[in-house]
Structure formats: C-alpha cells, structure tokens
Amino acid sequence: MSVEIITIGNELLSGSTIDTNAPCIAASVIEIGLSISRMSSVGDAPEDIINALKSILPGTKYIIVTGGLGPTDDDRTATAAASAFGKTVELNQEALAAIEKRFAGYAAKMPFPNQRQAMLPSGVKIIPNPRGTASGFIIEDAGREFMFMPGVPAEVEAMTESFIIPRLKEQSGFKQVILSRTMRVFGLWESAIQERLDGQIQEGPGLSLAYLPHFPEVRLKITGMGADPEKVRQEIERAAAIIQEKVGEYIYSVNDEPLELVAGQLLKMKKATVAIAESCTGGLISHRLTNISGSSDYMQMGVVVYSNRAKVELLKIPQAVLDEHGAVSEPCARLMAKNVRELAGSTYGLAVTGIAGPTGGSAEKPVGTVFIGVASAEAESVTQHRFYGGREQIKLMSSHMALNNLRKLILQQ
C-alpha cells in the first residue's frame, strides 16, 4: 500500500528552507512496510493546495499532509481542504477543547488567533497534537484517507509517532520485518561495481540492493523484507556473501562505518598508535581521525608541514632530498612517514604530499599528483596517485586513500 506526503509552505519553495518533515515521516512509514509513492511541496495559496490534494497519484491510499494549520493568516490548509472535498468549515469542539486545555497548562489566556486553529472542515476525525495547539485531522474521500498535521517539525514527529504510524500499522495489518545492511566500498566506481555484480543478486519484493555514491566512495545497501526475521536475515547474508566474493577486496566496512572509525578500531585492537604528516591534505586526515570519540587512545600526533621549512626543521627531511626530488615525490613521502613516526614514537607513520591545485601543477607533476607514505617499525612504502577534481575533492580523495592505505598496512601485520 502506498503513501504520498505533501508539505505545504511558501518557505519550502524558496530554496532557503529544506523540508525535513517529509523525510522524517517517510522513514517511519517505510519501517512498517508501506512504500512512499511521492513526496511533494507546494505553496500556501489555496488553489495550489487544492490542486495538490486533487492530483494524487493512482494507487495511493494514504496522503499525509503537513503545514498551514498555524494561527496566522497565511495558514490556509483547513479552508483549502474543506473546499477540495466539498465541505464547510466549522468550529470543531474537540479541537477547541484541546487548545483551551493547552493554554490552561501554560496558565495563559488563549490569544484570539489561536482559536482559528479550531476552525476545521466538517465531519473530520481529530489527530491529537501532544506538543502544540494545532490539532490534526483526517478526511476520507473516495477510498483514500487524507491526514493533515501542522508543519512544526517537533509536532510532526510526535503526531507521526503517537497516531499516524499506529493507525497505518493497524489498517495495513503490518506483520513483516524489514532489515538492512550497508557495505562501504572504496576504489571501485558505481559502474564498475555494477559490472561485477551484474545478474548475481536476485532482487525482488523481499530483497533489494541500492547503490549510494558518496564521493569518494560507494555504499551498497541491501534491504530485506518478510514475515520471518530469520529468513530475511539469511537472504541478506546470502546477498552480502555474493558481494563479498565479487568486490570484497574493496569493502572496508560491512556495517556502514566511516573509514576513520574502521582505521581507529584496528589501531585500538592492536594497541597501536599513529602519527600523521600532512602536506597537501593540510590537516584533514588528523581532523577526520579525531572526529572519532576515543581517538586520543591512538592518535599520537599530527603535523601539517605545509612549507619546505617545516618539512626540513620539524620532520628533518634533508634539504638535498627536496632539492633533488621536490617536496611532491616518492622519497619525500617515504621520509615524512618514517620521520613523523620516529618523532612521535608511534607504531605507525602516515604521510601525504601532493598538489591539490588549482595552481602549482607542472607537465611532469600535474595538479592531483599525490604520494602517500606509510611506515612501521619494519618498513616504509609509498603509493603514487593522480586524482581529479577541485582542491577540496583532491584533499578529500587523498585523505581517504591515505586512511585506506593505513588500514591495509595494519591488516597485513
């Protein structure tokens, strides 16, 4: 059974306010096995509201509407709804009592405009509002149920939780379980993953696979649905095993964890520490690692050696190396990783040097040239890359590649 969500308000069409009500309602509706056929936003003008209420997609049984039930003049949803369904507007005693009760609770006199919130289409069923003065209401029309709520996000959340979802659950006879698992893939683009998985996973009503690109990685979300939780779990496991077989070497988390958390957990497990030397990433790797609570256990030190002077004085990179190979070079990345590790006395050293652009590139070393060094007590190694995009994309991509190289080094040892 499918549900449409309509949010009302001029501010939603201006581009400056982002609608959070529809996604919040959608997430709850999907959890009880119903699907969303459309989410739309329209303005405050009565004719726009009426048009929206009259152009519901075929096959939609429930329409959830938010907004335009406030106490001011630009709140016109109740009148528009009455007009769309050929009803009159009347003072609703149940809604009025709820408003009065709330103002009694505030020990305040009801301001006149609030009484307006009890003027509702005739013959509606009231939806209680645990958090505000505006009651919601339900209108049935041609086998469909239109559920109206105010637009305040906290009120929408409370009314959805306490009334809408229980009602939908009961009416739809929902008994199924929905489970999902998200795997994070780095190093293969969406189309390349698709090529490897082509025809391998049997999607259907009980199982779906979504590709969610989040630069610079791709997330694969397997969702299963069914009556028997154990069977749903098995279906998901089976799909996950196929994905593991086909693209496993590129998966760094099977539980939707950020790369900085995965790297951090590995360090913690090994009781190891890390020190970071950054040039072109400018502190981003340290910033990401320290976004994880508890990172002080393994994050020993970070240095941002942006100038050559800092590379020489702080990290003891010989001036001769810089003169002969340049700061963006394999030998420099290697020494940065080795020396920051020694300086911090940490288990691992991680270093990045490159050209983030848009200036600073040359024919031999174009913008996007990046060297990543890792060091442990045993050895150092360096990978060379050519990344594309703007400055911030190259920084982000470099930090991702560096954290992934660190992750792979820890796993090897």
Next chain:
Amino acid sequence: MSVEIITIGNELLSGSTIDTNAPCIAASVIEIGLSISRMSSVGDAPEDIINALKSILPGTKYIIVTGGLGPTDDDRTATAAASAFGKTVELNQEALAAIEKRFAGYAAKMPFPNQRQAMLPSGVKIIPNPRGTASGFIIEDAGREFMFMPGVPAEVEAMTESFIIPRLKEQSGFKQVILSRTMRVFGLWESAIQERLDGQIQEGPGLSLAYLPHFPEVRLKITGMGADPEKVRQEIERAAAIIQEKVGEYIYSVNDEPLELVAGQLLKMKKATVAIAESCTGGLISHRLTNISGSSDYMQMGVVVYSNRAKVELLKIPQAVLDEHGAVSEPCARLMAKNVRELAGSTYGLAVTGIAGPTGGSAEKPVGTVFIGVASAEAESVTQHRFYGGREQIKLMSSHMALNNLRKLILQQ
C-alpha cells in the same frame, strides 16, 4: 511563469537521504523572477516516473527533473520519459561523444555501463554536463518544456548555472536586474540580529532581507530587484549601511567570504605567516586554512598535539604546567600559541585546547570547555569558552572562534 521541480530516486523516499537538488534549483529560479509551483520526489520505478511526468499542475510551463540518468540498472528516467511522451530510445551521438571525450580526459577506457548514458529519447535537445558523463536533455510536449538532468548535486548545480538559468532567462524575457549581497555574521544568533534590525529595513517587492543560519554563523542576504541597476545597487547599499550600523562589530565579511579566506587575506596583506597548535580541534583549523588556494604563502606549519607527550616533546609545554593546570587550561593554551609560533618562526601563533566530548568532561571542566590562545611577537592572550553540541559541532565552533580571534588580532596590529 511557473516552474515545477521533480527529483527522482528511491533513496529520496527512504527518509535517509535529504534532497538538496530541488532547493538549489529553486533558489536560482526564483532569482530570475520565476515562481516554483511544486517540488516533488518520486521513486525509480518507471510507472512512478511516468505518472509524475503526466500529472503536472495546471499553469506550469517548465518542469525541471533530476536523477535516474546514471549508468546503472536502477537509472530509468530516460526510458520512462520516452514512454511518457511516446518516443523511442536511441543512441544519442552528441551524448555519446561527450562521454567519450570525458573518458579520454581521464586516459581511461569507458566501462560498458557508461555507454547506457547515451541511450536517450529520440529527438531531444542535449543539455551539456560540464562535471560528469551523463548529458541532460529537453523534451517539449503540449507547450511545456521538460528539462532532465542527472542527480549528482555538483552536476545539477553546474548544469543549472550554465544552461537552465540562461535558457529560462531568455525564454521568459526576464529584463530586471537582481543583485544581492551576503554579509556573514558570527557571534550573534538569528533572533538577536532580528531584534537589533527590527523595523530598520523597509522590505518590499524591490528589496528583501533573508536570514540564513549556517552553524556556527548567520548569513544576511540582501536582495534587490528592479529595472535600473544603479537604483537597485543604491537600495542594497542603504540596507547594508543600516546592517553595518546595527550589527557591524559581528560582521566579518560583507562579500560572503568564508572566515578562513578572510583570515588568509589579512595575513597575505600584512605579509605575515601563521602556525597552528591544535588539541581538541584535531587539525580542523589547519584543514580549513589550507582549503584556500594560495594558503602556502602564509600557512607555515600546523601541529596536532593530541597526546600530552606530543605537547611536551613537540611544543615544549613544561610537564609541571600540565600537572598543575591540566592540558585544558589558560596557561597551556597560552604556551601552545607562544611555542608553536617560535617553533615555526611565524608572525602569529594560534592554539586551541579543550574538551570536545562526549567523554572527558568533569564538574570543573565540562564537555565544551575550550581555551583559545593567540600569540604575536608582542604578546599572548587567551579566551575561555563554553560551547554546546556534539563532538563535531564543538570542533567546528572552536575552529570558527579561533580563526575569528586570529582575524581580530591581525586587525588590531
């Protein structure tokens, strides 16, 4: 003339992804004097896309559609559009050439699924994509124009800017000038700014003022519209002067520049350099400063002294200071700023130490306690703060306050 925006993708209906394309397009469309009649999101299923394309609100002339033009199987917009308007799908040579050209730029072979992106409805006009492989296209039907773009936000932004808006502008005969100016305010919340500006600026059809909160700051956008550019400019100047008078001390940019750019430009103008010592911000300040192209001119060095060992060994903070006052203290912030400046040989030193949480707080120093130190050749000074929010918010707020303290110090000297 009114415009409808349709965004396509199952992920938009799941509640887990918030649609940013529609608001971004809406903001640009409104600036050229057109209005938005509806924004809606539908899923990937061909019948849902077809239904959406067929249930356009009366009076809508332009329909802008994003999503479902990717290289994988769940990208079905092109086929659905063909079917909705009675067209066949064929290999579009112009789109194919664009894809091939892009892959040539990467010096990479085109993976087979990408060729799928050139399979478009017959007889369409191509919308060039400056940022990706998927071309957009235009279908005209019954006096309406349907404009299709892929769903990747950076591509949507680029295509809207470079193609959609110029086309709409030309077709609608838009002749008015719209000018705007955005001022960035830090240190006063939206309601406090509103209180100071209450009734001061006369808004009307030719002039509007928008409050755009972007944690941890607020942006004030003055927009003027009219036939005479000079008059519009004067109106904006008048409003800007009033804002300057009322909240000027909290404005750090009158041209919508990021704080890290403003601080960087001041350093450049003074031919000064800076070194950063970060504890709780973990590299974020260095990351932000180095997001600015050309920052190597003034960004001397950054150190992330997360551990006490790093504070003692790298920054020479006496162990006695840590023992007596703790790492999160006024004396420690002062010494960090002073010593990192000396270590780097830079004009200024900037240091942050605090508790980003969620753990590590105490009754005396709760989570959110942050000390910020600045140092120059003349003196050091420290400010103490108590910030609120989660770990990432406290890091962001601390980095903002630190960059602002640096900016104020440079301005004083």
